[in-house]
Amino acid sequence: MNEDVKSAGRPRDDGAGPALKDAARRLVREHGYGAVSIGQIIAAAGVSRQTLYRRWDSKADLVLEAFFDSAGAPPQVPPGAPVRPVLETFLVQIFRHLDRDGGAIRNLIASAQTDPAFLTGFRRNFVIPREDMVTGLLARAVADGQLPPGFDIATATQMLHGGFWYRMLNGQPLTDGFARAMVAAIWPPETAVSRR
Amino acid sequence: MNEDVKSAGRPRDDGAGPALKDAARRLVREHGYGAVSIGQIIAAAGVSRQTLYRRWDSKADLVLEAFFDSAGAPPQVPPGAPVRPVLETFLVQIFRHLDRDGGAIRNLIASAQTDPAFLTGFRRNFVIPREDMVTGLLARAVADGQLPPGFDIATATQMLHGGFWYRMLNGQPLTDGFARAMVAAIWPPETAVSRR
């Protein structure tokens, strides 16, 4: 596991990876995934083609890591506190993040469809962590009696994420209102927290 | 509207379009979207490159139409009959269809992310009709009192479709059980009339 073991040979240029990620992130944000070529990225990073492909297997792989090397911490809910507003806030935050990088993420999801290896990495780094955050919140709500005992956490989680994938992939805006509407749609009325 | 107006010039080869669609459907089913090249398709159809691009704008466009030129009739529910089993059956049918051609459809969704024009066509020919079928069923259920008056039809529809897009795009199987679980998740538990 120790990455510092010195091996013979010329050491990697530590600046090349970050330079490539920065260039990729900037160019993709500016022009869109499809309009940015590998040639432009390596030129902007001042690096050769092979140096890029020594670190990543594909353009999509590089861009994926450029956008998501920071995962974000899962939201914590103190026991007994109402879960629903936390869930709404969490989804709204995801929406706002995706609204900025939506175009790039759409292209990443697209790339995942043509590359099984990339899909695996995408799920590990992006999909699963976000799924776990939602299932964690819902499980907490069930444990605290804020949702009924038989509540289908797995299905609800996939429908929540599915809902915004669907809107995102169909080019529709991700609004705060839609996030709250989705929570309302899966949250049983009787158990709704009637604050206000 | 009238496609039969004779115009000067050599008439189109009516067999070329179907031959291309048949070849595309067969090859994509057999080898997957990414592994099939335009060259293979036109060779299998016995047609030139230009003939293909005179009829479709891209490989994805052709494959899309090859898979979805038959839209399917929307399910009809007689007034007063219970809507929920019809909805479940409808979703199960979609699932089974997508489970067969899932690989191709995933690639179509992927292609739609990089090509705005294709996204438009994809939504018109595939997404919107299926959305309308679900909204129609849910509206009927609301009108018949099988769902509460304030039921959020639009959000529920997008979550239902979103749920199976999500599973499909994440490479997970589309089972009949998941279809029914999604309906259960958005269908209020004891909804005959109202609460409160």
Next chain:
DNA sequence: GCATATACGAGACTGCAGTCCACAAACAAT
């Protein structure tokens, strides 16, 4: 110093989607 191992830049190369062109074939109008 010398051998070995790895990284680097530069650029050639392959395969593919999509465009473009020249010429042939099939029709309508005259």
Next chain:
DNA sequence: ATTGTTTGTGGACTGCAGTCTCGTATATGC
């Protein structure tokens, strides 16, 4: 029959992702 129009074929061409090779630079171990 001639002209004009549209489609067909075949093939050249462009631009891109990803692979590969070569010469060179920089490290470790003896």
